[in-house]
Amino acid sequence: MMSALAALVPLVMGFIWYNPKVFGTAWMNASGLTEEKLKGANMPLTFGLTFIFSFFIAIALHFTVIHQWGAFSAMLTGPEIMESGSDASAYFADYMNKYGANFRTFKHGALHGAMTAGLFFIMPIIAINAMFERKGFKYIAINAGYWIITLAIMGGIICQFAKVY
DSSP: HHHHHHHHHHHHHHHHHTSIIIHHHHHHHHHTTTTTHHHOHHHHHHHHHHHHHHHHHHHOOOOOHHHHHHHHHHTTGGGGGTTTTTTHHHHHHHHHHHHTTOOOOOOHHHHHHIIIIIIIIHHHHHHHHHTTOOOOOOHHHHHHHHHHHHHHHHHHHHHHOOOOO
């Protein structure tokens, strides 16, 4: 399932992005964290929950990066779309035959992942929280940058490989 694969991306990106040789040291300074504070965490629990939450994000990204979900959800007014041979099922099958492959590339999914999910949704949430937590621009840039790139990769994987129905 592509959602499970995409859910691994935040973990892999986190290992890279928050490595002390990349942005890890700057992130700890901007966050007010120390290595001692970070050592007390239950890392198996943290990584396990991160994967579960990332899976939720991957599921939600389907509806952002795959345009065909809009047609499917618009027709999902009754169970007949799922009934083989029904008018709704035949119409949707015809629609998917004609337009099902439109905009289904890694590049297109990455664009929507980065712009729609990352820049226009996640970055403002991080910035709002950071302002109330009295965190600076560096904190916002490091965390928003991580999510914009991560969501681009997740969106690309989902758009390129996931099925609509």
